[in-house]
Amino acid sequence: MLIGEFAKRVGVSTDTIRFYGKVGFFSSSRSENGYRHYTEKDIETADLIASGKSIGFSLREILAFSQEMTDGVLDHARAQESLQSKINLIDERIASLKRVRKLAQQQLDYCRAVEAQELSV
Amino acid sequence: MLIGEFAKRVGVSTDTIRFYGKVGFFSSSRSENGYRHYTEKDIETADLIASGKSIGFSLREILAFSQEMTDGVLDHARAQESLQSKINLIDERIASLKRVRKLAQQQLDYCRAVEAQELSV
DNA sequence: GTAAACCTTGGAGTATGCTCCAAGGTCCAG
């Protein structure tokens, strides 16, 4: 499929798709007139970019990760090491998020307590 | 305390502290010679910035959040609403992280399975 | 054959979050 349809399907602009291409994502096949072509695999890649971005990874990090997902078959030891370190990083982020969540929850509880007290006075 | 000591205590550069100040963080009191002064409360703010950044919030978001933590006492309804939406957002991020973690774990398991198979052939 | 709707490139511009000067004022020790 061409860039317009592809961009629409993954929900971003064509400029963004071209930018991701420059970074190194997607298959980069072209027709004779120079038009870019995208496949279903590229849709998966775009979904991975969206997931990665939503959890705070940079495009370069996501690119490295997506290449490991593909190359994993060829270079086990390396891919396993990197995947494990990524999992550890994700676990750390989850722990961080839970800490801040607790902070916000405490503040919320405190707000509610003060409010209840004011009503009873 | 002055900016150098403050920056050292929170573990960032003086440039970064001045930048955070421009964004709107910290008490912004000065001595007669124009030197900035920082308090223990500013240390807490700096810690909040570090936490917020580590979980992917922008400085402006963290600023809004930190102001709600302070103003919460004054404007309950608003603060409660905002804190609740922040908690929801954090829950979503945790869910996203867990999804990507699962993906990475599956890939890791797959890598290991292929490796085991190769060894047995 | 021409208009609309695509596609191409290169380059400029924007926002965020720093980082690094340069030029100069302040403070304290010896």
Added chain:
DNA sequence: CTGGACCTTGGAGCATACTCCAAGGTTTAC
């Protein structure tokens, strides 16, 4: 009273991740 370690400002520069042109080629439909 001078050197060194502080502090100030303004402005430039950089990386990331887009976003928006301008100028032009291609394809399709009438």
